[in-house]
Amino acid sequence: MFQTFQDKANPEHGPARLAALREAMAAAGLDGYLVPRADVHQGEYVAPGDERLAWLTGFTGSAGFAAITAARAGVFVDGRYREQVRVQTDDTAYQPVDWPETKLADWLKDALPEGGRVGYDTWLHTPSEIDSLTEALAGSGIVLSASANLVDAIWTDRPGPPMGAISAYPDDLAGETSAAKRARLAEALRADGARAAVLTLPDSIAWLLNIRGADIPRNPVAHAFAILHDDGRTQLFVNAAKLGALPEGCRSGGVTALPDTDLPAALAQLTGPVRLDKSSVPMAIVNLLSESGVAHEYGAEPCTLPKARKNAAQLDATRAAHLRDAAAVCEALAWLDAQAPGTVTEIDVVTQLEECRRATGALLDISFDTIAGSGPNGALAHYRVSEASNRTLEDGDLLVLDSGGQYLDGTTDITRTVPIGDPGADERAAFTRVLQGMIAISRLRWPAGLAGRDLDAIARYPLWLADQDYAHGTGHGIGVYLCVHEGPQRISRISEVPLEPGMIVSNEPGYYRAGAFGIRIENILVVTQAERLEGGDIDGKLCFETLNYVPIDRRLIDVDRLSGEERDWLDDYHELCAERIGPLVEGDVAHWLKSATRPL
Incomplete structure (x- = not known):
């Protein structure tokens, strides 16, 4: 069976894990901390090691986030999950919050009326999220502060990264070769004046390179980043342990495969402007480009519409x-x-x-x-x-x-x-x-x-x-x-x-x-x-x-x-x-x- 029937929710662990997180917050000098459902790729479905929200709170839905302060802990969910969140979380520790009716900024202002520092992991939040929240918090005295991932710090038995195999997808089913796709999208980048685009969505990379993966249950994608250049060259960044088993199309014809640890150095070597999707790129990538003096601009992720x-x-x-x-x-x-x-x-x-x-x-x-x-x-x-x-x-x-x-x-x-x-x-x-x-x-x-x-x-x-x-x-x-x-x-x-x-x-x-x-x-x-x-x-x-x-x-x-x-x-x-x-x-x-x- 692909599907199993174990109860994945563990609300009984919630209070102790929340207490540990609050200790870590205090040690880091933070008055609040944000825990999203997302991973570094902003995926709806995430690997076991990225189930931070579920591990901390017990809530296993595919959308939601938590905001933690010293006195309050809110789990924000939309209408799909309002019954589920009440069943899966300990009500002595966590408060279900109806989102988007209740805005995160308003909740934080109420929870931190005197202001304070709210930490977040820059790899798990996008510029769109951070800019919108910063603007909504203006005048409140609350500031957002980049932080180490405090959940990872207390999750002592956190699963390692997924290591699913990457395979080629048939060109006849794709209806277009990867080379043709890359050339088409590179031409569009040149027309817009961009020298490169950073791709962070695994399904976009799978579509562009005609590959499939097995890192996420139910979704045949691989955890990867990519840089598409304006001449069609593409750098693919994956876990180093996977490099030896990649299909030929990932290592030829203008595609170069590299360890994902090489991504920061590759970003620093780019000549801008570099296209970023404000709604999906991690803040960490924006920061890396800024620190290296590489010009970047926000625009639509180049694969999304062609893929659709x-x-x-x-x-x-x-x-x-x-x-x-x-x-x-x-x-x-x-x-x-x-x-x-x-x-x-x-x-x-x-x-x-x-x-x-x-x-x-x-x-x-x-x-x-x-x-x-x-x-x-x-x-x-x-x-x-x-x-x-x-x-x-x-x-x-x-x-x-x-x-x-x-x-x-x-x-x-x-x-x-x-x-x-x-x-x-x-x-x-x-x-x-x-x-x-x-x-x-x-x-x-x-x-x-x-x-x-x-x-x-x-x-x-x-x-x-x-x-x-x-x-x-x-x-x-x-x-x-x-x-x-x-x-x-x-x-x-x-x-x-x-x-x-x-x-x-x-x-x-x-x-x-x-x-x-x-x-x-x-x-x-x-x-x-x-x-x-x-x-x-x-x-x-x-x-x-x-x-x-x-x-x-x-x-x-x-x-x-x-x-x-x-x-x-x-x-x-x-x-x-x-x-x-x-x-x-x-x-x-x-x-x-x-x-x-x-x-x-």
Whole structure:
């Protein structure tokens, strides 16, 4: 099994570790200290040795941070994790803080009314974060102070750095050679007057060099830094122990591999201006360039947008991966439907689904730990089942099943909500509203130039009419055998990046009633050019192509609430599910698929 079920949260250790951190703060002359979830690469998913926030507080969510003073300790989380943080942290030591409603600067001003020095590790924070916080603290007497990492100093058994192998990624699946990518991006740097760009995001480096790694569970990337020069030459910096086993493409054709300990010296030798992404580069790199007198400027990380615009080869590959994956998901759902309420657990479902994906013979990993939340566990948007939390699926429960696979030709992600036995009227009404929002995004046609923030409300409209909502974005970007969460595009009220053809996003509205049930329906979409409709007079519009083909559970739909167009969309979608997945399944699964895709 890729997924394990140990309880990773250790709230009982929180008070003692907090006390040790406060001692270290006092010794360093600090009145406060910041503990982010991020690593030096600003990754959402981090290696065991970078799980500082979880080690200190017990909170294991994929987003959040802590602020510690001598008297207070706040754990800042957004709406996805507000139930989880209360379960995973010791409430005698830590105070959950609703973020972004409560700003860090305001919390610090309240916690340190007389001012003080707040320490932070320059490798774990970006200029964007530090500049914004400094500005917000102006006039308070509170100053930010670069510091050694105090958590690392007290974490005596901290795991070492990950040592996963780095491998070549096939050019035919990438759709473009690394040399061509580097030449294209170097030309853009020259046009902008930049002599080099520092790359710190592992998925950007993996995309640029057509490599993959194994340093982060669920994400096939390697911990690395890189410098892309304006002539296409690229220096790759990795752990010295990995140098001997690198693929040939990392040591030829204009790519030079070096130990990561050589990065500071290489930065000092650059001729500026050097491009840095203010939202992802560590402050430490900015400081190293400044200390060496190397001119630098802030601008978009050069790989991010090109990586997001998938080419024809990538889209063909990921379509194949999603069809293969859909057949495995259908097999698991058919199995689940055959089980009587009260006979299987959440762990059973996770195990069965992974076995179905493994049976394809193509699964390289799961793309994230499967979310299988039944009843009240389903109300935790990012619930991870453990042996301690495992529930038996009982009559009347809803099961939120969110999962994905990593295949050489694509990264998948899909969520279905399944009734166990007979659901209640409230559950069916809420499910139907979520479905209406999901259909609205799927059917959308919009003028080019709009961003995710312009689309997000459309998915929420049916829920808003009932004074309901969900506390996460409607969709995230997704890679092709890369990270399951990929920027810069997303469907969210805070996303200002225009959607462009080739970008892949999820479409996953939901609804969560604390202590009762959760609902989420998710498909993966790719942005495409829309043909002008007969009678229309606007050219250049965009639309979505759906990549997932797994039936949406008809038993949870209040059909009378759907419009004619919504019914037609769902019937058409189910017809495509039967057409495209039918040839890939047989026996009981084929019978299940035929029943699940009947017209409304």
